[in-house]
Amino acid sequence: MLKLLALDRFTILLMVMVVLATIAPISGQAADVFGIITTAAIAILFFLHGAKLSREAVVQGLMHWQLHSLVFAFTFAVFPILGLMAKPILVPMLGQELYWGFLFMCFLPSTVQSSIAFTSVARGNVASAVCSASFSNIIGMFITPVMVSFFILGQTQHDFDPTSSIIQITLLLLVPFILGQLLRPYVFPYMQKMPKIVKVFDQGSILMVVYGAFSSAVAAGLWNQVSGKTLMLLIFACSVLLTITMLMALFVPRWLGFNNADQKAIFFCASKKTLASGVPMAQILFIGQPLGMIVLPIMIFHQIQLMVCGVIANYWSKQPEEEAIELEQT
Template sequence: MSRPLFVPDNFTLALVVTVALASVLPCRGETAVAVNALTNVAVGLLFFLHGAKLSREAVVAGATHWRLHVLVLASTFVLFPLLGLAARPVLAPLVTPALYMGILFLCTLPSTVQSSIAFTSIARGNVPAAVCAASASSLIGIFVTPALVGLIVTNQAAASRSAWHTVGDIVVQLLVPFVAGQVLRPFIGPWVDRNRRVLRFVDQGSILLVVYTAFSEAVNEGLWHHVPLTALAGLLVVNGVLLAAALAVTAWVSKRLGFNRADRITIVFCGSKKSLASGVPMAKVIFASHAVGAIVLPLMLFHQIQLMVCAVLAQRWGARTTDV
């Protein structure tokens, strides 16, 4: 029996529990130092496994479709930031300044990998191209996201250092483990492929650790005293507007440019998503520790909204025999 479309998945529930735990029992002092060290190791392992799981053959198969990839990257790194900035007069009054900064950070992030590919497959889109587009977005985001943060996130008080200078840290913490995973894939790839369900707990556990440490620091700095319920409600509206705009624009532009049905599905799903797996570790590197909790809160809500909405679209499109 399948899960109802609008029931949160287990990982989303785990995120909620983690935030609640950090709100009630935030880590402090030496415990916080130890948990932060463990978190850094877990994040490195997360990206190592991402590299080991990625099939080079699938990437090569989709890499030649350059027009599709350009459109996905334009949606991810151009359309989203422009939407976040252009809609500021409407969006900013609905949330606090810290949450709006988190929305801008959300707009700079790369696309997801797993869910983009999964939804493309369900909707009968171009899966090899989705693998390539989502993976390219994830890798390019390691360099583009901190640059965009430096350009559009103007509250530098929340940044731990100039965003341009964080590229080196991100490369060491995220890209180097990823490349190591790719290099070792010929040796460990079959084992990784056989144990994807078990390794999923490593993926999710890494994110939960980062969320716990981020929210612990934010709670210690008084996060929930500065985020009223009305701002959280406004954040839901803002995330819904951003996702709806991205879905509508990618669907319309891809159709106007003459892409076939399978390619349009790929463009919509890869070009409208934002990666929680990449975003949370990046926020930890780019922003000061006390600001990370508020920065990642919009991303966590967007993550659940995009999963629910895209699950509906994928199932409906997958059941059709005509054009989207």
């Protein structure tokens, strides 16, 4: 049944964190200590991401600027435009706060780990996927706070200045990433001996952040504000958004003449949104706001995208070479 639903261990653990936060939310001084540990885990995660990314992959991937430009356009133009256009429909359907979370999700960069993994499974251009996903996350540290300040917080807090948020996000995510790049010759050999260390920190830090965020949200009465009907409507809205962007990410690269390997890299990088960077950004940007309502859309969208992309990547991995060549020629 789990294979049929494309549920992996991480997806199940995320659901467990939500249930655990609902039953036994962390609060008080314990929550403060837990928050410090979570922040440290996120910083270590981005340090490891920086150390894992090879200079050769960066150079090779950066040469393919057309691919990166298209992924950038999907991530920071197509998604936000669709999110803004959906406002007249989603605000009456979901309420203002959940719509803010939905729009915040549209402003987020792409994923790193899963974009690369799915591109590799589907036999796509992995080097370009590495660079495109990493570049998306780096540039998103600056673009996402500006979009949030202009389209969300600027509507309610007219004196909101994104500068301090950008500095905090840079210190938390970008500085560790750069340090990882600088120390790569010393760190990467140890990472090769422990290949699962990045995955452990990737998944572990997200699980910790989700548990902490939902604990505070439950204490603030999250499940009194979100009914079962609203949750189903949110799942439907996220599914529609993912369907539209995936169809565009599938056909636009073909129309523009990208080869088969590049099409796959664009598809997986351009149609996804990051939970690993999204929740820490939300904690910094939405201080004093209902954080559980803000991160709920990206949590749901993240699970749907992983399930759908897993099925598609496995399908493409079994595609005969003849069909792949024919697809490239068409």
